[in-house]
Amino acid sequence: MGCEKIHIKSFGCQMNKLDSSLVANALAEAGFSLTGEVADADAVLINTCSVREHAEQRVFSHLGHLKHIKESRPDLVVGVIGCMAQRLGAELLEHPAVDIVAGPARIPQIPQLVTDALAKHNKSLAVTERIRAKPDEAEIAALDDFEAAYDSDENNIPSQALVRVMRGCNNFCTYCVVPYVRGPEVSRPPAAIIEQIKKLASRGIKQITLLGQTVNSYSWTGGDRTYTLADLLKMASDISGIEWIRFITSHPGRFDESILDAMADLPKVCPYLHIPAQSGSDRTLKAMNRRYTAGEYLAFLDRARTIVPDIAIAGDFIVGFPGETDEDFAATVDLVRKAQYKNIFVFKYSPRPGTGAEDKLADDVPLGIKKKRNIELLEVQNEISAAYNERYPGQTLKVLVEGTSKKPHLNRAEFDDHPQLIGRTATDYIVVFNGPETLAGSFANVKLTKASPLTLFGQLA
């Protein structure tokens, strides 16, 4: 072994993005090189998402393509990692294209699995047998060590890093596959998290995003005290070099106000919350096992805005959950109007095998109605965002520059000899402006000239 090339393709959420970058760094350290092209690769790894059927179908279509490639290149090694690997296990290993199946808890083994597969052309399965059992100390330690050894900024946006603070989920929302593929909640020790952030800061990282499936339920007990997310925010704020701190995703149940207080008191903590409501109908929320009512959710948003007046709030919604009537959907529209989100993500319900809803409730909302509700909800939010964003032209906002714009917008103005850049405000607005590429990874002040529902436009101030 030595300089074989690996291509990694990643689907899904920020957790997967982080896992992919850890795996990439571990493979690089093991002597492999990474390639952006399947055609150059000796091994292809696909990091997969199981949250909706569509995400899984895309992976199967890739596997079909790889099977075809393997007809002329039988030595090509193909590994499926992540949530689908855990969900489907041995079944996936039977796919003619697949050599390695490794679940999210087995990522530390991937360099060895790839090495073996390249040398011996064997098939291997590495998944967690009893996924809801509390992981043993050795497995937790292996994951933590892997995390600490291979975290890096290099595969992400310049100056930004993702930092996992917990794994898994215990909520069992009835539509959701996550508890069955990522296992029970386990919080990482605060000392390990803080040490990792210090290391990232010393490498020039300016913004960290703390990751957890329900990040507000972070809890770690050791010695004589329990550490919460608010404690982590305080400790991370004390690290010099770190300038912005974010955390995703929050669950509206049991959201401790100390987190909002930390946001109000600590200038480095960005005034931004991603806090999915999923529905505005109490009947649907109950069937989803969300454990709050629409009224309680809206009262929480009020409280958040009282404590952090400039807070920007984003939400997720599922349309077409089993039994969702026109009246239920109207309640969701009503909640969206009242919540005054910065933006929302809307998903059509997709039954996931093994979840409570899939097991007990018929997927009885026709696809046509799901699509119609999806469009309608986004239109309602568009109106709200358009009206809200009118306040921005004329203001100058600080952004952290991510890099050049992938989709050049029409914003030719003063700096039009420079490429279009993308930055984000502390409140997570995307800002497009012209400027030198060398600004990527730095903070810049942008004078806003124009606003659309999802994007702000401006000029370097």
Ligand code: 5AD
């Ligand atoms: N069908 C559709 N959307 C889903 N989500 C989670 N599970 C499903 C499902 N089975 C959505 C939720 C969650 C987001 C990440 O994905 O809105 O917040």
Ligand code: SF4
């Ligand atoms: Fe899924 Fe609910 Fe856990 Fe989020 S909180 S990961 S939606 S079960």
